[in-house]
Amino acid sequence: MAYSDNISRLSRLTALLLKLQAQPAVSVESLAAHFEVSKRTVYRDLGALEQAGVPIVPIEGKGYGLMEGYRLPPIMFTEEEANALIFGEKLIAKTKDASLIEEFRKATDKIKSVLRSSEKEKVDFLANRTIIGKNWDDERTSNYLSEIQKALTNFQVIRIAYQKDGASEPSVREVEPFAIYHNTSENWVLVAWCRLRKEFRSFRIDRIQALTFPLEKFIPHKMTLDEYVAMQRKKLFDRPVTKG
Numbered sequence: 001m002a003y004s005d006n007i008s009r010l011s012r013l014t015a016l017l018l019k020l021q022a023q024p025a026v027s028v029e030s031l032a033a034h035f036e037v038s039k040r041t042v043y044r045d046l047g048a049l050e051q052a053g054v055p056i057v058p059i060e061g062k063g064y065g066l067m068e069g070y071r072l073p074p075i076m077f078t079e080e081e082a083n084a085l086i087f088g089e090k091l092i093a094k095t096k097d098a099s100l101i102e103e104f105r106k107a108t109d110k111i112k113s114v115l116r117s118s119e120k121e122k123v124d125f126l127a128n129r130t131i132i133g134k135n136w137d138d139e140r141t142s143n144y145l146s147e148i149q150k151a152l153t154n155f156q157v158i159r160i161a162y163q164k165d166g167a168s169e170p171s172v173r174e175v176e177p178f179a180i181y182h183n184t185s186e187n188w189v190l191v192a193w194c195r196l197r198k199e200f201r202s203f204r205i206d207r208i209q210a211l212t213f214p215l216e217k218f219i220p221h222k223m224t225l226d227e228y229v230a231m232q233r234k235k236l237f238d239r240p241v242t243k244g
Helices: 003-020 027-036 039-051 081-094 099-111 117-128 145-153 224-238
Strands: 057-061 064-067 160-163 171-182 187-196 199-204 210-212
Touching: 003 027, 003 039, 003 057, 027 039, 027 064, 027 099, 039 057, 081 117, 099 145, 145 160, 145 171, 171 199, 171 224
Parallel strands: none
Antiparallel strands: 057 064, 160 171, 160 210, 171 187, 187 199
């Protein structure tokens, strides 16, 4: 095997390992398509990683994954990857939710800790020369997004005190988080099944006055996000036209 072929395979093995760590399970077919190799080559690469001590486990019906608890040691980033992360940090810094900004800052601090000194100087220079033209006053109107994200992925019921526009007192609701989006007014919005109204409702996170956890799980909704979006479009655009 030629030297260049060895380098190519080493790069593929590294990328394969990163893919396994990034997803709970990945199929041999998808790996073969992604790396543009045969399934036989993928099996051979998986075997090589196992021989190197990587604990790869088969996951029935889904493919392969890494043993629970296994983590890669810190990895090096290319200059382009580091620059992309800095842009991400600048974008997140313009969001109106303080919790998301803080969690992303902690994540980027960990990333910066593995950069070489010369790379750190470059990303700091880039950060100081980058302006994101949003939220010029750096408003922080909410602080619950990180908790809501965690509740959404763990199917955790949340109880919110929600201040509706024009209402004198907040309304207390128990909701089942379904999705999150960033609207055109640059506000974060929670889409959730409202147990009071017995339907999906949208809640602007900056209008949540208090949030608690009743320590109750809910059964994940069978509706997909695409189906929800299609349902909302139908409501908005398929309404009959009335005259007078």
